Amino acid sequence: MPTPAVDDRGSAPGRDRATRDIARVAVFAALIAALTLVPGLYLFGGAVPVTLQTLAVTLAGVLLGPRRGVLAVLTYLAMVVVGLPVASGFRGGLGVLAGPTGGFLVGFVPMVVVVGVLAALALRRLRGAWLTAGLFGAGLAGIPALYVVGIAWLAAVLGVPLGTAAAMMAPFLVGDVAKAAVAAVVGSAVARALPGVVGPGR
Template sequence: MTTKDIVLIALFAALTAAMGLFPAFNIPMIGVPITVQTFGFMLAGALIGAKRGALAMLLFVLLLAVGFPLLSGGRGGLGIFLGPSGGYILAWPLVAGLIGLLYSKLKQPTPWQEFLIMVAGGIVLEYAIGIPWVAVAAHLPLAKAALGSAAFIPGDIVKIVLAILIIRPVRRAFPGW
């Protein structure tokens, strides 16, 4: 691993932590907040690739686990992973890795291809891990957890569009990342 790799991994973990300064909006039915921090895994995967993006999010998750209050609202510690948000957060390294892998398959993706990449990682994979976790942690039937999680989809689509608007010029400016 090069110095550049280490710096980019730390930078994207720190960027994700900084996004925790924005206030969260809680969904009462399932107890999982809507935050800006999901931009972190989108940007990490798309901009620094599968391996480094996944490692950046793994670093972020490890910092949370040891108690750093990096989530929106100053939350951190092992208890986070036992609550309804735990599955979503634990999925972040996998999601960043998938997004990075899909980006690597397309040299110059169109905006629609980028949208589909983000949906595959940021919605499909994220929800596939997060929803069952919510069901278990919140003692809800899987269908009710899925229905409650559907409230996130419009916001996630907005975040995906905004992420693409950021990613496209940054990828042009820094093609070596």
């Protein structure tokens, strides 16, 4: 992980914040796992479950900011890799990453960075309905970041052209746009409910 420009973790307040960050990162990694396991819609006869997973990743970006958001995603991916059945359909282990949809897990990393950076900007500058709109924009911007990695991975594993792989993923786009909208509404509501808790650098 990149070290912050000003490293104050040696001082007591900095150390306390680092400890609180660990708690938040861990709980949001757990949130991604929990929303992945909540039964969702199943496409292609159960082969591809549509879950609230991308909602959780977008919320991690919105509510934690880019740095802690990435750490939460990496912690979730570590949970998958070490063999906990926290990937969709109660799967777990390295096989999930090696499979054709593994790119949609790895792609959470660029996704949460894009969402986190833009959402931090929106949370600093915007209020009310503009904030919701700004967070929606941030959520939408995260979708291509996820799909680029996911589709390239899918095409590489299956050996199909990129265009074909992209067409296979088209049905999911509707759901992901809807999830970005939900994340925006939830993000601005939580920012109002817990002022001083949400946002970068807090």
